[in-house]
Amino acid sequence: MRPAQALIDLAALRHNYRLAKKLGGGKALAIVKADAYGHGAVACARALETEADGFGVACIEEALELRAAGITAPILLMEGCFDAGELPLVVEHDLWIAVASSEQLEAVLAFETRATLHIWLMLDSGMHRLGLSPEDFRAAHARLSALPHVAPLVLMSHLARADELDSPRTLEQLKNFRRATNGLAGETSLCNSAAALGWPQLRNDWARPGLMLYGADPLHGQPHEHADELQPVMTLQSRVFLVREIAAGEPVGYGARFVAQRPTRVGVVAMGYADGYPQYAPNGTPVLIDGQPGHTIGRVSMDMLTVELTDHPQAGVGSLVQLWGDTPRVPALAPLCNTSAYRLLCALKRVPRIYVNA
Numbered sequence: 001m002r003p004a005q006a007l008i009d010l011a012a013l014r015h016n017y018r019l020a021k022k023l024g025g026g027k028a029l030a031i032v033k034a035d036a037y038g039h040g041a042v043a044c045a046r047a048l049e050t051e052a053d054g055f056g057v058a059c060i061e062e063a064l065e066l067r068a069a070g071i072t073a074p075i076l077l078m079e080g081c082f083d084a085g086e087l088p089l090v091v092e093h094d095l096w097i098a099v100a101s102s103e104q105l106e107a108v109l110a111f112e113t114r115a116t117l118h119i120w121l122m123l124d125s126g127m128h129r130l131g132l133s134p135e136d137f138r139a140a141h142a143r144l145s146a147l148p149h150v151a152p153l154v155l156m157s158h159l160a161r162a163d164e165l166d167s168p169r170t171l172e173q174l175k176n177f178r179r180a181t182n183g184l185a186g187e188t189s190l191c192n193s194a195a196a197l198g199w200p201q202l203r204n205d206w207a208r209p210g211l212m213l214y215g216a217d218p219l220h221g222q223p224h225e226h227a228d229e230l231q232p233v234m235t236l237q238s239r240v241f242l243v244r245e246i247a248a249g250e251p252v253g254y255g256a257r258f259v260a261q262r263p264t265r266v267g268v269v270a271m272g273y274a275d276g277y278p279q280y281a282p283n284g285t286p287v288l289i290d291g292q293p294g295h296t297i298g299r300v301s302m303d304m305l306t307v308e309l310t311d312h313p314q315a316g317v318g319s320l321v322q323l324w325g326d327t328p329r330v331p332a333l334a335p336l337c338n339t340s341a342y343r344l345l346c347a348l349k350r351v352p353r354i355y356v357n358a
């Protein structure tokens with residue numbers, strides 16, 4: 001059997017959720033979109049279900065997957081409905097929806113139902129992606145609040161630069177949010193992971209942590225109080241399945257991107273970019289080899305990569321290679337590979353996920 005595996009530590013997931021909820025200062029919607037950032041949405045939702053205040057997903061397809069698996073907690077469609085035809089399903093499956101555009105607003109106003117609709121009304125406080133302008137937001141609040149079948153609204157907005165602790169933009173967005181929601185009834189929701197970790201001024205009723213649930217710090221590289229409190233959830237590992245020795249001057253792999261400067265022992269590992277490991281990880285990208293610090297050499301192939309074993313004389317066929325986990329941490333690895341922690345985690349595929357500490 002191919003030895004590539006992603007161990008998913010569900011106790012770490014629960015720990016990170018509790019931290020997010022504590023730092024968010026109120027309730028917390030566990031964000032499990034994109035298959036829980038590569039960790040498996042159903043398994044993660046099950047692991048959190050007894051304590052999570054609800055879940056956030058990107059679309060109804062993701063919500064229905066959770067419902068089909070028996071998840072009964074609230075689920076918010078954070079981008080709302082993509083067309084009005086989804087609204088009957090929203091009611092049937094008891095989902096919460098964002099209303100983030102005038103088209104979505106009109107569709108909801110025109111929808112006749114005897115059920116109660118749970119709506120998170122989204123303000124564009126400065127990111128200029130989703131959400132209503134402040135004027136439209138206040139008008140929408142009045143129209144929706146007047147409907148007897150609409151539950152008390154949640155007032156939400158999303159932050160564009162909360163992962164930059166030195167940017168003034170987050171406090172500008174907070175100011176815009178406060179001004180636009182001033183005097184309006186409803187719980188509020190602003191914080192993504194970066195805000196929960198780094199911007200205590202933004203705490204309000206509902207945090208929406210995603211990345212931090214999986215133990216990855218969106219503020220990596222910027223010192224902050226909670227940097228050591230996150231526990232990585234995913235350990236990506238595989239094994240060396242072939243070892244060879246090459247002479248000085250000989251290349252390894254596609255494009256000869258690595259050329260040996262000395263007689264070199266090379267280990268071939270069952271992990272490639274088709275598994276989600278970054279193709280352009282440079283020579284020297286850190287890994288653990290049987291628990292010892294080591295590194296990759298040569299370009300990552302679709303199904304394999306190569307590591308240097310010259311200084312690991314005890315390692316050989318069968319040696320365990322950890323690509324990420326407690327070392328290296330995903331947010332530290334990402335910039336070396338010109339990518340983000342989000343993309344590294346979401347890219348995971350083909351690798352079997354093994355759930356531990358359920």
Ligand SMILES: *Cc1c(COP(=O)(O)O)cnc(C)c1O
Binds near residue numbers: 078193208
């Ligand atoms: C994805 C998403 C989040 C979670 O963001 P993280 O940076 O992963 O914490 C929160 N809110 C909305 C609206 C999102 O789309």
